[in-house]
Amino acid sequence: MSARRIVLTSGKGGVGKTTTTANLGAALAKRGKRVVLVDADIGLRNLDLVLGVEKRIVFDLVEVVEGRCQLRQALIKDKRFESLSILPASQTRDKTAVSELQFAQVIDGLTELCDYVLIDCPAGIEHGFRNAIAGAAEAIVVTTPEVSAIRDADRVIGKLHERGLPIRLVINRIRPEMVRSGDMMSVDDVCDILSAELLGIVPDDEEIIDTTNRGEPVVLTPDSRLGAIYEKIARRLDGEIVPFTSLNAPGFFGRLFGQKKAG
Amino acid sequence: MHELQQPQVAPVAPPVPRGRAIVVTSGKGGVGKTTTTANVGAALARTGARVVLVDADVGLRNLDIVMGLEARVRSHILDVLEERATIEDALVADKRVPTLRLLAAAQTREKDDVDTEGMRKLIESLRERFDYVLIDCPAGIEKGFQNAIVGADEAIIVCTPEVSAVRDADRVVGLLGNRTSVKLIVNRLRPALVRKGKMLSVEDVNAILRLPLLGVITDEPGVIISTNNGEPIALDDTSPTGAAYRAIAGRIAGTDASAPEIPQEPSLLKKFGSLFGGRNA
Amino acid sequence: MIDFLKKFFKSEPSGVTARERLRLVLLSDHLSLAPDVVESLRADLIAVISKYVEVDEAHCDVTFEQQDSAVAMLANIPILSMRSRPMPPPPPAPSSPPTPDAPHMGGAATASASVAAELPAIAPKRRRRKRRASQNPAPAAG
Numbered sequence: 192m193s194a195r196r197i198v199l200t201s202g203k204g205g206v207g208k209t210t211t212t213a214n215l216g217a218a219l220a221k222r223g224k225r226v227v228l229v230d231a232d233i234g235l236r237n238l239d240l241v242l243g244v245e246k247r248i249v250f251d252l253v254e255v256v257e258g259r260c261q262l263r264q265a266l267i268k269d270k271r272f273e274s275l276s277i278l279p280a281s282q283t284r285d286k287t288a289v290s291e292l293q294f295a296q297v298i299d300g301l302t303e304l305c306d307y308v309l310i311d312c313p314a315g316i317e318h319g320f321r322n323a324i325a326g327a328a329e330a331i332v333v334t335t336p337e338v339s340a341i342r343d344a345d346r347v348i349g350k351l352h353e354r355g356l357p358i359r360l361v362i363n364r365i366r367p368e369m370v371r372s373g374d375m376m377s378v379d380d381v382c383d384i385l386s387a388e389l390l391g392i393v394p395d396d397e398e399i400i401d402t403t404n405r406g407e408p409v410v411l412t413p414d415s416r417l418g419a420i421y422e423k424i425a426r427r428l429d430g431e432i433v434p435f436t437s438l439n440a441p442g443f444f445g446r447l448f449g450q451k452k453a454g
Numbered sequence: 455m456h457e458l459q460q461p462q463v464a465p466v467a468p469p470v471p472r473g474r475a476i477v478v479t480s481g482k483g484g485v486g487k488t489t490t491t492a493n494v495g496a497a498l499a500r501t502g503a504r505v506v507l508v509d510a511d512v513g514l515r516n517l518d519i520v521m522g523l524e525a526r527v528r529s530h531i532l533d534v535l536e537e538r539a540t541i542e543d544a545l546v547a548d549k550r551v552p553t554l555r556l557l558a559a560a561q562t563r564e565k566d567d568v569d570t571e572g573m574r575k576l577i578e579s580l581r582e583r584f585d586y587v588l589i590d591c592p593a594g595i596e597k598g599f600q601n602a603i604v605g606a607d608e609a610i611i612v613c614t615p616e617v618s619a620v621r622d623a624d625r626v627v628g629l630l631g632n633r634t635s636v637k638l639i640v641n642r643l644r645p646a647l648v649r650k651g652k653m654l655s656v657e658d659v660n661a662i663l664r665l666p667l668l669g670v671i672t673d674e675p676g677v678i679i680s681t682n683n684g685e686p687i688a689l690d691d692t693s694p695t696g697a698a699y700r701a702i703a704g705r706i707a708g709t710d711a712s713a714p715e716i717p718q719e720p721s722l723l724k725k726f727g728s729l730f731g732g733r734n735a
Numbered sequence: 736m737i738d739f740l741k742k743f744f745k746s747e748p749s750g751v752t753a754r755e756r757l758r759l760v761l762l763s764d765h766l767s768l769a770p771d772v773v774e775s776l777r778a779d780l781i782a783v784i785s786k787y788v789e790v791d792e793a794h795c796d797v798t799f800e801q802q803d804s805a806v807a808m809l810a811n812i813p814i815l816s817m818r819s820r821p822m823p824p825p826p827p828a829p830s831s832p833p834t835p836d837a838p839h840m841g842g843a844a845t846a847s848a849s850v851a852a853e854l855p856a857i858a859p860k861r862r863r864r865k866r867r868a869s870q871n872p873a874p875a876a877g
Contacts, residue, residue: 206484317565339681342516373751374748
């Protein structure tokens with residue numbers, strides 16, 4: 192049974208693609224799925240850093256493409272999740288080092304080894320983006336509720352439609368207190384503007400800064416609010432119907448999103 | 455070519471002083487390059503300097519929307535480079551600051567469509583008309599980045615205190631090569647987190663990047679609100695973030711000799727018991 | 736003017752402003768990204784207008800412009816002459832004398848073409864503002 196091949200993209204940089212790829216991948220692995228995470232950001236790799244495997248890189252994606260190593264040799268097995276592996280990008284080359292066809296072939300090679308291939312797409316809509324989507328059959332668009340991010344997400348959604356890729360949306364770094372005061376667009380606003388199906392809503396939470404510093408997926412932290420949210424997103428991705436959780440914990444956040452809450 | 459030229463008889467006019475061309479870059483996306491370009495530019499122009507902001511993010515333009523000028527863009531940078539419009543046609547006047555102009559990127563084209571040499575000449579041409587040419591660089595290190603840096607003598611690196619951003623900034627510093635000046639702005643600092651050891655400090659960032667520090671901007675909701683409204687926060691006299699941008703502009707112009715202030719945590723700290731195990735950054 | 740009033744009263748939260756600005760800018764982006772749609776629109780527009788007047792097709796131009804509170808379509812359609820075909824019956828009102836600069840009602844198409852070549856364009860280039868591609872009202876807030 193061939194793996195699901197999902198690209199995580201956004202257009203705008205810095206909205207949380209890499210963080211989402213890492214944490215969603217870890218959450219899927221925690222459920223027992225076999226997951227390979229692919230860093231398509233050649234030249235500015237960061238997936239390795241976010242997962243804390245930067246010191247264990249021996250080979251990278253470009254070397255696989257150039258035939259200097261086998262695919263399996265380049266995969267780094269995560270020490271915390273048995274069924275999670277990472278294929279890192281090169282740091283010293285740039286995105287023109289690999290063609291769309293070559294990238295797609297690498298992804299094809301991976302699909303026999305796992306249940307999910309998650310491709311962390313670089314910012315932009317140029318070569319790196321085209322490579323990343325060449326390997327994918329589905330897309331997750333990550334955005335924040337900010338004007339520039341939504342504009343870029345819209346552009347990317349247009350490009351994904353051209354390729355016929357089904358799209359689901361993750362809204363990242365939402366600040367409930369600002370939505371309540373009208374100073375930030377709501378989940379409904381974003382979904383309405385982008386006309387995309389919602390996969391997950393992740394609130395802004397400083398916890399992610401700390402876990403990224405330590406190179407640890409947040410699902411490893413017991414009782415982590417963010418961890419629970421990523422686990423729900425993983426379940427939804429896996430086909431379960433999971434309602435969005437209310438953040439209406441007493442004394443915490445007020446009414447947020449109408450029918451959609453968070454999670 | 456022109457071998458039989460008439461000898462020059464008219465006195466040669468003194469050269470027009472060239473404005474400064476500064477690229478605002480980072481490597482990592484989403485750290486605040488566009489916000490910084492908009493705000494530093496607005497702050498410089500408010501002192502009376504003639505400033506043009508150039509959006510080099512072809513295909514994913516955002517400088518126009520951050521400035522609130524998206525409804526006024528008629529022609530863009532590729533129209534100028536491909537000679538469908540003059541520079542004057544393409545320059546958008548800012549709504550609030552009289553000496554500020556915007557040259558927007560094309561939204562429907564791609565960065566590969568931009569000819570690097572053409573870009574260099576365009577920046578040169580802008581330097582003859584403006585005191586400051588600020589170039590908003592796209593994320594990444596490919597053609598878009600190359601085009602953005604080609605005309606600039608100086609660079610400002612924008613970096614957030616996060617491991618990925620520092621790593622990318624470090625790569626970019628290496629790629630910038632020789633410029634007359636490469637300086638750092640640390641953006642979105644959260645002093646309370648730094649104090650708790652959960653965020654890199656400015657010193658941590660600069661221990662790696664080793665650049666002269668232009669300024670530090672703390673993370674605050676006011677920036678999001680100002681972007682929502684399309685009004686650079688540097689024009690808000692009541693905002694401390696606005697003041698920080700104005701101080702950065704002063705340091706760039708040489709009128710502010712103060713050292714950048716590194717914000718400390720607020721004195722009333724809401725303690726929150728975190729149970730994270732493991733070493734802190 | 737609207738911007739000034741909004742600013743003066745500061746009644747609108749910035750999230751609402753952001754949403755409205757985004758809708759307009761995305762509409763503008765989408766239009767510029769769909770040249771085939773714009774071309775079809777231009778062709779259809781020329782076809783409709785050509786039922787009533789003869790136009791200089793090669794110089795017909797359709798553009799979209801974002802304005803402060805809407806995106807507007809601007810059509811520039813140079814008109815060469817009136818069509819030489821039976822006019823619809825006049826409305827039941829006192830008939831007005833023909834105006835001195837009424838266009839020449841030529842006969843066959845070829846004749847009117849040669850007349851058009853001799854005469855300058857009857858009307859100067861007219862900018863006709865067509866339908867405002869304005870935004871939907873704000874959806875129910877989340």
